[in-house]
Amino acid sequence: MMQEENKTERSIPSTEEQIKAAARRVFTRKGYAATRTRDIAEESGHNLALLNYYFRSKEKLFNIIMMEHLHLFIKDVLGIVNDESTTLPQKLELLVAHYIDMLLANPGVPVFMLHIINTNPDELLNNVASALDTEQLVLVKQWRQFAAAGNVTLKPAHIIMNLLGLTIFPFIASPMIKRKLHVSDQEFIALMTERKQLVPVWMKAILASS
């Protein structure tokens, strides 16, 4: 049997948690295939066999981490998108701010997500935001009203791609951006922070241009 979960403890994380944290780092840095179980063991400071003792296999460990990421990703977004008390433009601002803050705190996430997208197509992509494509979302209702008022002719797909492209892409391409545009780590953070205000402005300009 396994040791009790110990979730509330604030002291030293359990070895299970330490291995998971190490795996999170290594998988994010190198991707699934390039990560060796020995890398994770070394990074965690624990014996190689403990990886299989706690998680059965490399793949199971990866799936656990992946699911945690997805859950984290979706949970906050759902809160914003389903809030009756905010308007459509407010939701736009909140979404952008949330994504940028989240990505500034976890710069490795996009690489991680992309790796998933291009390797686990079916199994995973059904889970990704499976709660998100429901037609019940407050955001969708508000959008319908907005569109019905004749305020926009652009296809929703374009708008979503624009929002994500303007928000997420800089983080995906950050190594190249930093190098080719001579942007330091500090300056990159400053740029992204600026974009929290700018992206919603740009999105409104895009909507008005159609």
Next chain:
Amino acid sequence: MMQEENKTERSIPSTEEQIKAAARRVFTRKGYAATRTRDIAEESGHNLALLNYYFRSKEKLFNIIMMEHLHLFIKDVLGIVNDESTTLPQKLELLVAHYIDMLLANPGVPVFMLHIINTNPDELLNNVASALDTEQLVLVKQWRQFAAAGNVTLKPAHIIMNLLGLTIFPFIASPMIKRKLHVSDQEFIALMTERKQLVPVWMKAILASS
């Protein structure tokens, strides 16, 4: 010695070229680490040992393909960006159209490039568009004039990120877009083709909004 290059021949590609083409496909589909030399051999329909016979090693083969991609990538862009006879807005339209056409023809390229960005940081990123960050580009000169006229307050980094984000990101996230937005392969191509006109319009709206 090696068989003569035979570059002009239009008939059957040489086994060397066949292996390279197979490697291109498999590397693009699975990434470097997840690709086994046996996968490439099988995909090419040739014996495993021929891979090392022609290319010495898996890594050398990968580097050759990588360099070809980069060269292709840069060559066309340089042509557009350094053209004295086109205006700034025209360059914008040409760049977007070129990228979208190129990505529609080679949907795997972004994954390939991202894989490089996040694994070969130093060695490669210096080569990527090393010709591009020169201050001599016609585009840069034209931009300076445009900015000096007080037409824009936005930092160039934002503009470049927006251009690339609006253009390239949809291809990176295409598996998720297709699934979550219920877009078929055909519809995706149609959407991207629309964007050839739309992105320049949006970019101008963004520039005007600042």
Next chain:
DNA sequence: AATAGTTTTAATCACTTGTTTAATTCATTT
């Protein structure tokens, strides 16, 4: 302290992977 159950370790297994080898086939020249 003895016991039982859990956690950790070192060693090893079985298999995969990149690469090499030695032999064979093929093509070209003499």
Next chain:
DNA sequence: AAATGAATTAAACAAGTGATTAAAACTATT
């Protein structure tokens, strides 16, 4: 046709990999 060198093959090697094992160390309960 013989000979030479290139192209191709089947087989194997050495190192690396995920996983397992059996023993040891640790922890708690009696």
